[in-house]
Amino acid sequence: MTALGLRAPRWLVARRGGRLAVRLALYALVALIFLLPLWSMVATAFSADPPKLGEVMLLPRGISGTNMSTAWRLGMAQGLVNSLIIEAGGLTLQIAVSTFAAYALARKRFRGAGIVMLAILATMMMPEEVIGIPLYLVLGRMNLLDTYPGLILPVVGWALPVYVLTGFMKRIPLELEEAARVDGAGDLRIFFHVILPLALPALGTCAVFGFLMIWDQYLLPLLIVQSPRMTTLTLVVTGLQASQEQGEGVRLAAAVVLMVPSILIYLGLQRLFERGLLSGSLKG
């Protein structure tokens, strides 16, 4: 095999120069298509000289935070604070609740486990877009419209982290748990001291996905938020109008603020993110 395998590299070397040039050109094209739009958003948002109506800049004309401070005045501050509150509450609860459920599903054998897993996976088919209107009515009956709990509680139950964590916890060797049990540890002790520390990487994956899922919420706040006091960042971004004097600058400034946390989370926890992307989607 090795003798024959040598052929392939030689065949590559012959055409390397031309192929490399084509490759580099394609890399540049791909980078332009996917990154230039995002860059132009940042450039326009920080331009000192406001863009003409309909104009988006590749290079800012002088750098200033005017657009940012205007957006800040027009509700972005409130939206950012609220989005962070919803994110903190929602993500904490989502991870906690999913970890507990995954422990039962992965480490315990009990009657009804299959049905529970099926029911949880079935909620994948009930996203906000599909059940939004009745969810709005149900939240109204609970007196949760226009409140933080109304925006936080509906995002807590999510099948993806339960599924990912269950799969991960199933692979933790039983011996570790049994050793602790022999030492007299109860389920809570085993959960917190044996399983949870070992499941930390999967927990990180779920945190990244959960962050993005909650950060991107749009229809839910659109239905539930009624007063400016409760507005979220996504609502602020879509609510800002392009004006004759400032063009798109102010709205794009708010969009930049919406974009940056997701990108930071992704870049910071990239390895965890890609692993989760694959375990979540490859296995259906």
Add this chain to the structure above:
Amino acid sequence: MAVARTTVPVALPAQRDRNGGTRRRRPGRLVPWLFLAPALTFFALFKFWPSIEGLYLSLFHVRPYLGDQWVGLANFTRAFEDPDLRAAVGHTALDAAVQVAGSMLVGFLLALLLEAPARHVRILRTAIFLPAVTAMVAVAELWGALLFPGQYGAVNSLLGHLGVGPLPFLSSPDSALWTVMLVQIWKHAPYDMVIFIAGLVGIDRQLYEAASIDGANAWQRLRAVTLPALRPITTIVLILGMIRGLRVFTEIYVLTHGGPAGATESVVTYTYRTTVTGNDAGYSAAISTLLLATTILLTVLTLWWRNRREAD
């Protein structure tokens, strides 16, 4: 309830006898349910209750303050005869098909181009994934600005240099839906790329070498080795994409509000509009119920299809 209460004292001693005094086992049976309880409560209150509530409401003419009026299946017959809804279903199906196919094609090409493990390629891969993690609202606002229809719009001035345009993009009923699809493909293709790359990495290199030795050119290797190996992943990307496509809302609502002239109205934007403007929650609930039923049906069908193929 009365029956349950009388049986309990009878059942308990019997169980204790059978377990022979191991009192730790009985609470042990409750443990998994205690761990599950918080999650199940949230799913029950905010997923299942609304779903059932939606089904229930779809049988009523919902009138705030006046009391709901039972209408049987009238909301469903109305839905099947509603020309606006029929148009929305058409847009949604077309959009789902094109954006899924487009994202997969672009994602696959990106995967072929950016599969290499070299460091600079990895950096590029990380960079072009940024659209996929950016919130859809931000993506939609950005492209809404870039696609400004006049000749000063960013994309139009770029096309102007190439001697094309200016194109109306989102402002014309003829091109608005296709423009929305381009934005969706831009956002979702990098996501599909990552999944395809995982599939490509899993392919045995020796298969390529063997094919080269047999005299297969690049195109033949792609057809004989790469595509068959990627088939299972392709199925999954397809299913996830179709289900995502059926409930499209944010990008359409932000980019066009369903316009111009209803040309981009999707099932969910239409449902939202009938609730907000039409003030008829019963009818909206009926459409939502049909959408949920369609999603479940499609999922069950694909799962059944997959199981059958695995059995073959």
